[in-house]
Amino acid sequence: xxxxxxxxxxxxxxxxxxxxxxxxxxxxxxxxxxxxxxxxxxxxxxxxxxxxxxxxxxxxxxxxxxxxxxxxxxxxxxxxxxxxxxxxxxxxxxxxxxxxxxxxxxxxxxxxxxxxxxxxxxxxxxxxxxxxxxxxxxxxxxxxxxxxxxxxxxxxxxxxxxxxxxxxxxxxxxxxxxxxxxxxxxxxxxxxxxxxxxxxxxxxxxxxxxxxxxxxxxxxxxxxxxxxxxxxxxxxxxxxxxxxxxxxxxxxxxxxxxxxxxxxxxxxxxxxxxxxxxxxxxxxxxxxxxxxxxxxxxxxxxxxxxxxxxxxxxxxxxxxxxxxxxxxxxxxxxxxxxxxxxxxxxxxxxxxxxxxxxxxxxxxxxxxxxxxxxxxxxxxxxxxxxxxxxxxxxxxx
Numbered sequence: 106x107x108x109x110x111x112x113x114x115x116x117x118x119x120x121x122x123x124x125x126x127x128x129x130x131x132x133x134x135x136x137x138x139x140x141x142x143x144x145x146x147x148x149x150x151x152x153x154x155x156x157x158x159x160x161x162x163x164x165x166x167x168x169x170x171x172x173x174x175x176x177x178x179x180x181x182x183x184x185x186x187x188x189x190x191x192x193x194x195x196x197x198x199x200x201x202x203x204x205x206x207x208x209x210x211x212x213x214x215x216x217x218x219x220x221x222x223x224x225x226x227x228x229x230x231x232x233x234x235x236x237x238x239x240x241x242x243x244x245x246x247x248x249x250x251x252x253x254x255x256x257x258x259x260x261x262x263x264x265x266x267x268x269x270x271x272x273x274x275x276x277x278x279x280x281x282x283x284x285x286x287x288x289x290x291x292x293x294x295x296x297x298x299x300x301x302x303x304x305x306x307x308x309x310x311x312x313x314x315x316x317x318x319x320x321x322x323x324x325x326x327x328x329x330x331x332x333x334x335x336x337x338x339x340x341x342x343x344x345x346x347x348x349x350x351x352x353x354x355x356x357x358x359x360x361x362x363x364x365x366x367x368x369x370x371x372x373x374x375x376x377x378x379x380x381x382x383x384x385x386x387x388x389x390x391x392x393x394x395x396x397x398x399x400x401x402x403x404x405x406x407x408x409x410x411x412x413x414x415x416x417x418x419x420x421x422x423x424x425x426x427x428x429x430x431x432x433x434x435x436x437x438x439x440x441x442x443x444x445x446x447x448x449x450x451x452x453x454x455x456x457x458x459x460x461x462x463x464x465x466x467x468x469x470x471x472x473x474x475x476x477x478x479x480x481x482x483x484x485x486x487x488x489x490x491x492x493x494x495x496x497x498x499x500x501x502x
Contacts, residue, residue, distance in 0.1 A: 160265025162200035167216025179344035238276030294325020368478030
């Protein structure tokens with residue numbers, strides 16, 4: 106049977122059900138955000154005090170850098186005291202600074218503003234390239250609708266996380282890869298601020314022979330390191346290397362940062378009470394399997410690039426051991442490529458239902474606190490795999 110026979114909608118036409126579903130999620134995100142603002146769950150608490158959120162670690166690191174103490178951002182007690190000074194009161198827990206020193210350029214820029222304007226500016230500035238990437242990948246304004254409809258969209262806005270930036274860099278790299286390899290490499294070089302989201306890109310780029318992108322990514326990363334050394338000296342890098350094992354021990358080995366909220370094989374095993382060696386072993390086997398699959402997909406010339414890109418973007422989410430719900434906004438990238446394919450070839454039977462199920466799983470997280478993000482990524486992977494199996498037969502036909 107011709108794969109096109111399984112299409113449920115004509116090419117070039119967005120199914121009405123998809124439009125309504127995305128619109129409903131957009132409205133839901135807007136209502137939730139408005140409710141959070143009025144109830145004291147966003148920016149300020151009911152007493153009118155600044156809320157402690159993930160963005161606090163960026164702002165406090167920026168304040169220390171502006172004070173000429175960039176290396177102190179990696180010292181947990183010193184950094185925590187700056188967080189308290191920013192809020193004006195002590196709070197339970199700690200928002201640690203774990204990023205490479207070149208991310209301090211963003212931190213110090215934001216810290217030059219008052220806290221609330223800095224938070225809103227960061228959300229807006231990181232949102233723009235995410236929206237641009239989604240629009241470019243889909244090839245129409247439907248990309249905006251899909252971008253705003255992502256359930257994890259709200260998580261990034263509420264806590265000021267950097268999921269939008271991560272998704273934008275991954276989406277930008279994949280969008281530019283066949284058009285402008287150097288720009289794709291620049292995106293990947295910038296992605297080294299979260300290197301665990303780039304672990305599968307070397308596998309795919311080598312398998313596909315995208316050497317210009319590889320060299321561009323390496324040159325960009327090297328330039329970022331050199332610029333940070335010139336601006337801040339070697340001390341922040343020494344502090345970063347010193348505290349990195351402590352971060353790994355605290356977040357992954359001991360699971361102090363609510364490991365049950367992580368969305369990976371490693372975190373699932375640890376949450377279920379499995380030993381650390383077992384969690385690492387199972388995750389390594391799983392991630393290796395994903396890497397082998399990505400290499401095979403990217404070596405096969407019969408697969409269209411959009412499917413290769415969707416597979417890689419999904420694999421990135423599945424392969425990393427360290428991923429929270431806000432990072433699952435990256436799943437918007439493979440969803441955008443699937444939407445592009447659906448508009449070009451027609452949507453496959455149950456494809457829209459699968460994407461809808463993945464979205465509902467992500468939206469359920471605040472109520473169930475389960476690894477629903479991992480389950481959503483698996484569903485997207487199955488949808489991509491289904492089209493991949495069709496591609497050789499379609500090429501032969």
